[in-house]
Amino acid sequence: MASLPTDQQAVLQQLPPYLWDTPYADYILRTPESKRSSVLVPTEWNSKDKANDLEVVASNLQVNYVGPGQRDADAASIRANHPIPPQCGIYYYEIQIVDKGHDGYIGMGLAYGSVNTRRLPGWEPHSWGYHGDDGNSFSGSGSGRPYGPTYSTDDVVGCCINLWTQQVFFTKNGVRLHTAFRDVKGPLYPIVGMRTQDEKLLGNFGQKAFKFDIGHYYQEEKHRLWHLIKATPAKPLPSYPELGLLAAMRGTKAAATDEPMDATETTEGDAPSHLDITNDLVLSYFIHHGYRQTARAFVQNVLGTPQPFGAKPSHSGATSAMAVDLSATDATALSLQRVLTGLDDQDAEIQMRQKISRLILAGDMDTALRLTQQHYPKVFRSNESVYFRLRCQLFVELMRRAGGAQAVSMLEDQGDLDLDADSDDDAMHAPLDPDGRDAMGMELEPSPDPLASGAKPRTTLTSADFLRRALKCGRRLQRDYTHNSGESVRKSLVEVFALLAYPDPSHSPVAYLLDESRRADLVHMLNEEILVSQNKPRIPPLEMAYAQSKVVLDELVKNGSAAANLIQINKDMSL
Amino acid sequence: MTALDHSPQSAPSRDQWQKRLDDVALNNTELNKLIMDYLVVEGYKDAAEKFSQECGLRPDVDFVSIEERMKIRFAIQKGNIEEAIERVNDLNPEILDTNPQLYFHLQLQRLIELIREGKVEQALLFAQEELAPRGEENPELLDELEKTMTLLAFDPSSQHHSPVSDLLDFSQRQKTASELNAAILAAKSYQEDPKLPTLIKLMDWSQAELDQSTKEYPHVTNVLTGELHTATGDSVSE
Numbered sequence A: 001m002a003s004l005p006t007d008q009q010a011v012l013q014q015l016p017p018y019l020w021d022t023p024y025a026d027y028i029l030r031t032p033e034s035k036r037s038s039v040l041v042p043t044e045w046n047s048k049d050k051a052n053d054l055e056v057v058a059s060n061l062q063v064n065y066v067g068p069g070q071r072d073a074d075a076a077s078i079r080a081n082h083p084i085p086p087q088c089g090i091y092y093y094e095i096q097i098v099d100k101g102h103d104g105y106i107g108m109g110l111a112y113g114s115v116n117t118r119r120l121p122g123w124e125p126h127s128w129g130y131h132g133d134d135g136n137s138f139s140g141s142g143s144g145r146p147y148g149p150t151y152s153t154d155d156v157v158g159c160c161i162n163l164w165t166q167q168v169f170f171t172k173n174g175v176r177l178h179t180a181f182r183d184v185k186g187p188l189y190p191i192v193g194m195r196t197q198d199e200k201l202l203g204n205f206g207q208k209a210f211k212f213d214i215g216h217y218y219q220e221e222k223h224r225l226w227h228l229i230k231a232t233p234a235k236p237l238p239s240y241p242e243l244g245l246l247a248a249m250r251g252t253k254a255a256a257t258d259e260p261m262d263a264t265e266t267t268e269g270d271a272p273s274h275l276d277i278t279n280d281l282v283l284s285y286f287i288h289h290g291y292r293q294t295a296r297a298f299v300q301n302v303l304g305t306p307q308p309f310g311a312k313p314s315h316s317g318a319t320s321a322m323a324v325d326l327s328a329t330d331a332t333a334l335s336l337q338r339v340l341t342g343l344d345d346q347d348a349e350i351q352m353r354q355k356i357s358r359l360i361l362a363g364d365m366d367t368a369l370r371l372t373q374q375h376y377p378k379v380f381r382s383n384e385s386v387y388f389r390l391r392c393q394l395f396v397e398l399m400r401r402a403g404g405a406q407a408v409s410m411l412e413d414q415g416d417l418d419l420d421a422d423s424d425d426d427a428m429h430a431p432l433d434p435d436g437r438d439a440m441g442m443e444l445e446p447s448p449d450p451l452a453s454g455a456k457p458r459t460t461l462t463s464a465d466f467l468r469r470a471l472k473c474g475r476r477l478q479r480d481y482t483h484n485s486g487e488s489v490r491k492s493l494v495e496v497f498a499l500l501a502y503p504d505p506s507h508s509p510v511a512y513l514l515d516e517s518r519r520a521d522l523v524h525m526l527n528e529e530i531l532v533s534q535n536k537p538r539i540p541p542l543e544m545a546y547a548q549s550k551v552v553l554d555e556l557v558k559n560g561s562a563a564a565n566l567i568q569i570n571k572d573m574s575l
Numbered sequence B: 001m002t003a004l005d006h007s008p009q010s011a012p013s014r015d016q017w018q019k020r021l022d023d024v025a026l027n028n029t030e031l032n033k034l035i036m037d038y039l040v041v042e043g044y045k046d047a048a049e050k051f052s053q054e055c056g057l058r059p060d061v062d063f064v065s066i067e068e069r070m071k072i073r074f075a076i077q078k079g080n081i082e083e084a085i086e087r088v089n090d091l092n093p094e095i096l097d098t099n100p101q102l103y104f105h106l107q108l109q110r111l112i113e114l115i116r117e118g119k120v121e122q123a124l125l126f127a128q129e130e131l132a133p134r135g136e137e138n139p140e141l142l143d144e145l146e147k148t149m150t151l152l153a154f155d156p157s158s159q160h161h162s163p164v165s166d167l168l169d170f171s172q173r174q175k176t177a178s179e180l181n182a183a184i185l186a187a188k189s190y191q192e193d194p195k196l197p198t199l200i201k202l203m204d205w206s207q208a209e210l211d212q213s214t215k216e217y218p219h220v221t222n223v224l225t226g227e228l229h230t231a232t233g234d235s236v237s238e
Helices: A006-012 A023-030 A033-039 A214-230 A245-256 A274-288 A292-303 A331-361 A365-375 A377-382 A384-402 A405-413 A450-458 A463-481 A487-501 A516-533 A541-558 B014-023 B028-041 B045-055 B063-078 B081-091 B100-116 B120-137 B139-153 B156-161 B170-187 B196-211
Strands: A045-050 A054-057 A062-065 A076-080 A090-099 A106-112 A127-131 A136-139 A156-162 A167-172 A175-181 A188-194 A200-204
Touching: A006 A023, A023 A033, A023 A541, A045 A054, A054 A076, A062 A188, A076 A106, A090 A214, A106 A156, A106 A167, A127 A175, A127 A188, A136 A175, A156 A214, A188 A200, A214 B196, A274 A292, A274 A331, A274 A541, A274 B028, A274 B170, A274 B196, A292 A331, A292 B045, A331 A365, A331 A516, A365 A377, A365 A384, A377 A384, A377 A516, A384 A463, A384 A487, A384 A516, A463 A487, A541 B014, A541 B028, A541 B196, B028 B045, B028 B196, B045 B063, B063 B081, B063 B170, B081 B100, B081 B170, B100 B120, B100 B139, B100 B170, B120 B139
Parallel strands: none
Antiparallel strands: A045 A076, A054 A062, A062 A200, A076 A188, A090 A156, A090 A200, A106 A127, A106 A188, A127 A136, A156 A167, A167 A175
């Protein structure tokens, strides 16, 4: 809490400390100030929601009985200022008996907003109370049931509703009593009532430390819920990914009996264990992030047998960290082999994506565009805006190399302003055709180090050369996009062409275009688009499971789910 | 209920939902730690080592200590249950002595391996002499024994069509290996359960919970693909 801005701290100060670090607190902070009071926990007694025979003092925390105090009809109650928001999960408040007055006919508990305040808590329907004079509990009836000890002057009594289980218990002087009521639900307010002279009580809605360790109870309930979640049985899955450990393991059964492999065949009611599913998710995570050696070792560990230390990779190329023991002829080794071969196929793909990413990060848009066109033609065909953004970036990179329009003087010196003449050093026009007519594609496969490929010829190029190429690139962009494009495209074009307006773009109002973070953004976007074009998930399913859980939990808290406030995915997972 | 008092809001569109998913601040370091924890707890030593190198994360555990657990796991994954039992007893004889159910499951796995190898006579003898007496003390275990014995009712070529064919899956070996692994960890008073699998259960649980108030949001129905499906059943990525 100390790390939060002051205004947020002020908001949290209104909550009892056990709620500070919960999804409910996050939700309160996300809620606009104008709407916040409707989801805020009670903070004081409501002097406008009480019987006349009560007076409220001490910042609306203390309540004194000032009526005649003779008969039951002289009873008087007061509610707190807000109903208990269901999304707080567990709600607790305490009162201290300042003075038991004449007879100590004091009751505390919960009630709907509609319940008559001329009655003591628990006497009416939708009202639940624990009374000090007899220790009885009352639930919608004037006759109580034996419940707990009596309470009187100086005692501290608390009321806890677990909105998840809908159960209510009370505490006396910090000691928890057993469950008083079940199935308690609805818009509930804290309520206290008195009915004999000189009775006084002081409410505590978390402003002071509670006598009862509500934080501990909250943690207990949290663990109980997690336990329930962990006990959830695995759900049957509609399908397994082709290159998955699950598919491989499903295959072993058939392979072991020399039957033809049929990966799609599943037994009825077939639910893979969470362990199997986890293995598959972990593998796809490794592959997605390019942890190639880990992926291999993992497959080997899950499906196979350990390699003796110092064993040399014996096949499947130099990229394999671990070798498969081919002498083990059992079915497991076969499926291990199958998965590893699949990994090899994926390796090439991952390396290509990584290569394109490195090129963009290094500013070599020529090669990046060309390789993307060559290896992922679907990306440009299905998403014109990706293609457009890459071409804009190409222009930006060329302008960066030219060092701005100051190079124009050199250009003039060379007497070469004929932009329409196709010179051989111009490698740009060929790949820039989304239809895939790639005239330059053949000579592309660059030297082993992708970064060197573009750099070599470039060292001989002057600023003027780059400016010329930038202008050409710009003209093509104009030609291809100005007449048949929407507003956003036109805006982007104007934005990048603004680079031409300044002698030194890096110190111009459009210098942000040269910011390296734009390259990283582009890499991220292109990587996702490539994955999508291959019908692969944008993010690994494991991360998807995390994100989906988080968003669904947020939605649950918003909808008022009490249980959801007991779950903090980012903290509880690594308890 | 107050929970539902709020005026019903229109269902979130796929785009809005996708945006919210994208906005989840996913901390890969945290996720990597969970994965490392999983690898270590499950005894996947080589993977843990490589992962440590490739993502630059140091595990808190000494790799050597994983190795003995890994050897035991591999023995079971190979189908060599005797070797696993021997190794566990070398490590700490109390583990199996104090875990009759675990010991039974190991013997059951041994029986499955005998059946897989087609050693019918040996399997029958083993079941009668080693397993049945233990099962009699515990009816629950006897059920499992009976279920396993039905494998013998199918001749080897059609065993995988039998209703209990999943016993012959590699997953069954893994299940047994994980149970033993957890027992070894418990004996060393390490944590027993890896945390990562809980994430899948959390997603299932939270979606089921939200279904109770609304089904009008994009679901992930197959955790392995991570595809979003709207209530009508079509997929976002299509």
